[in-house]
Amino acid sequence: MTAEYDLKSTVRTIPDYPKPGIKFRDITTLLGDARAFRRAVDELVQPWAGSKIDKIAGIEARGFILGGALAHQVSAGFVPIRKRGKLPHTTVRIAYSLEYGVDEMEMHVDAIHPGERVILVDDLIATGGTAEGAVKLLRQIGANVVAACFIVDLPELGGAAKLRAMDVAVRTLMSFDGH
Template sequence: MTPELAHDLKASVRTIVDYPKPGILFRDITTLLGDARSFRRAVDELVQPWAGLKIDKVAGMEARGFIIGGAVAHQLSAGFVPIRKKGKLPHTTVRIAYSLEYGIDEMEVHADAIKPGERVILVDDLIATGGTAEGAVKLMRQIGAEVMAACFIIDLPDLGGAAKLRAMNVPVRTLMTFDGH
């Protein structure tokens, strides 16, 4: 991606100071999603490395990953799989516990959402500490998926999440970075 495109997309992200707690700079992508040109460019850039390759499913992490992942899946002519918080899916599920900044949570997918060997891309809006994304990779692998990559609009590299995924042999694609938390 060109520096000009990254700058253009970065300008469409709103920063909210001291949310959800003092000292945090929250990177709000709802402004990017609300701008048709920025949203389209972000989806196109996330799709670009996979165009023409066989991707079976795009798995989106709750909740902004549903928005972005649905658009990416559509562009790739792939199925979409929602990765939900525990207790939100109505059918038989497979679940995994994962670490958050201040504790443990659980996420799940329908047990029949992905067939063994299917090629999957994980999608979310932002990667920070990587706990949720790491859990999603483990969950996908647990049900037999071949995780081809993890894609995010924003990377907060100071928090190390993208590096964690790369250490798990998962290629990471991000469109922009922000320093700090």
């Protein structure tokens, strides 16, 4: 059995959420399965085992869960990338495109030092708007974005390809057809 097959069976699909025609890929069932969660973390960081990673940057909110575990695994610091107005110290901010509009995300201005090697993490990559914004935000403060890791890829929506076009290595553990 492949890793994708094993892990894919732990992801719950919820039809017509958040709107009709969408199949929501819910990773909370994977996170709740200790063996699947451990395997997902191990598989996500496997290409960088033994290399120097300074920080793991996690996108709010499921990226925080994965990011903390990945940071522990590679002995790196963790940096939260949050929606505007959620961080208490001086921040750097970027606007990014959503399916229907624009939002903003931010991080502490001193969370990453220029040249630090960073891996970006979130649960799923779809259109890539949020991840693209996060990469730009990280690069804006001088981070060397080594890679972006996601449990789920929805390849038809093109997000992973968008990041690869930005010279970011992309690691995903499984893909699903459709939206």
